[in-house]
Amino acid sequence: DPFDKGDVGKLTIPDRIGSIWLIDGQHRVYGSMNSGSNRKLNFCLLVDTEDVQQARLFTTINEKQTKIPLDLIWDLHGSLSTYTDEPTNSSEKEELRKYFISKTWKKMNRDADSPFKGRIVIPSQTKKTTTCHIKFGFLCKYLDQSSLWESGGLRAKKWKNAHLRASNNLKGYFSGIRDSMTDEWEKPDRQNWLLSQYSMMVQIMVFRRAVTTVFNAIPLKDKWSGPKQDARELSYELGKRTAEAIVELGNYLSSDKLDSRTLKSFNGIFIFQVGIELFSFQDHCNHPYPC
Numbered sequence: 001d002p003f004d005k006g007d008v009g010k011l012t013i014p015d016r017i018g019s020i021w022l023i024d025g026q027h028r029v030y031g032s033m034n035s036g037s038n039r040k041l042n043f044c045l046l047v048d049t050e051d052v053q054q055a056r057l058f059t060t061i062n063e064k065q066t067k068i069p070l071d072l073i074w075d076l077h078g079s080l081s082t083y084t085d086e087p088t089n090s091s092e093k094e095e096l097r098k099y100f101i102s103k104t105w106k107k108m109n110r111d112a113d114s115p116f117k118g119r120i121v122i123p124s125q126t127k128k129t130t131t132c133h134i135k136f137g138f139l140c141k142y143l144d145q146s147s148l149w150e151s152g153g154l155r156a157k158k159w160k161n162a163h164l165r166a167s168n169n170l171k172g173y174f175s176g177i178r179d180s181m182t183d184e185w186e187k188p189d190r191q192n193w194l195l196s197q198y199s200m201m202v203q204i205m206v207f208r209r210a211v212t213t214v215f216n217a218i219p220l221k222d223k224w225s226g227p228k229q230d231a232r233e234l235s236y237e238l239g240k241r242t243a244e245a246i247v248e249l250g251n252y253l254s255s256d257k258l259d260s261r262t263l264k265s266f267n268g269i270f271i272f273q274v275g276i277e278l279f280s281f282q283d284h285c286n287h288p289y290p291c
Contacts, residue, residue, distance in 0.1 A: 011045070023054050035091070070137025075123045077140070078102030083160055093146075096159050101143045103163035104154075104170065105136060114171050115178040115185070119195070130188040138197055142204040147212050152225055154211060165228065172232035173207050176239020181246065194246075206242050207235075 013019060022029060025043070032041055049057070081099035109120040121128045122136045143166075148154050154169065155162035177194075178185040184194040193199060215224040215234060223230045 021054065023057055069123075070141065071121060071135060072123050072137075074098075074102050074105075074137045074140040078106055086159060096162075097146065097149045098140075098144065100149070100155070100159070100162040100166065101140050104143065104166040105139050107163055107167045108170060109136075111167070111171070114167070115174045130190075133189040133192075134195055134200070135197070139200070139204070142201060142208075145208060145212075148208055152216050152221070156225075165231075168228050169211075169231050169235040170207070172235030173239040173242075174203075176236040176241075177203065177243045177246075178239075180240050180243030203242060207238070210238050 023046075029041065046053075046057070077098040081095050083096065083099075087093040087096050105116075105120060106122060106125065108114045108116045109118065109122055109125055111117060116134065118126065119132050120126065120134045120136050120139065121132055126132050143154075149162070151157050154166040156165055181194060184192065187194075214220060215231075220234060223234055225231070
């Protein structure tokens with residue numbers, strides 16, 4: 001084109017095997033090819049580079065590039081997909097799972113009846129303060145377990161509105177912990193060991209185990225998969241039991257104050273203790289009276 005200045009044009013690629021080498025970004029290229037969508041990709045083309053130069057570029061790119069913050073990645077997951085129909089393959093399931101995980105925690109951060117209202121740092125919603133300090137990406141990562149999102153777990157038979165069911169039950173669970181340990185729950189950032197990553201990691205692991213092994217089996221399956229209020233009450237009771245295990249661990253350690261460092265060191269004991277509580281919880285619900 002005689003009117004452009006040389007910065008726009010078309011490239012002619014030699015029609016022979018091996019004329020172009022992909023130094024970095026193979027997963028993105030082949031993932032895009034297999035996605036079935038017509039998506040543009042940005043790339044940088046280098047001409048006449050030797051093998052040593054290519055290797056050096058590869059290591060430089062992967063060692064020096066700035067990683068995208070996990071909070072931002074999960075924030076984007078909540079915008080990159082939409083529910084139109086049930087997924088037909090594993091790739092679509094993964095995309096929907098991440099989409100609904102992001103939407104679940106965003107709803108937890110917005111809703112007035114959520115114990116996490118305004119406490120999660122989400123790039124598109126909130127900024128970090130002394131009371132808003134829980135990392136969004138961390139929370140999403142610990143819900144990113146495929147078995148959690150099978151039918152009868154955190155979602156119903158279909159994926160539609162999966163975040164509504166998931167957030168309802170998470171609200172119940174964490175409300176049980178908050179109501180049992182209100183003083184600790186309401187403490188600001190640096191004083192709040194209960195909402196530290198070490199503590200939250202174990203609390204979410206307990207919830208995950210309950211969803212995949214206890215709630216999804218007899219005798220609790222009917223209540224868990226029934227009206228949302230029944231499932232929320234079940235989750236709330238589990239939260240209270242989890243709080244009891246936390247307090248018992250504190251007593252076991254003969255400590256007036258259970259901080260995040262102690263919890264990190266003894267989280268194995270904590271998981272074991274809560275495991276006992278889960279079996280006790282299930283046994284309690286085996287009785288004919290309501291749990």
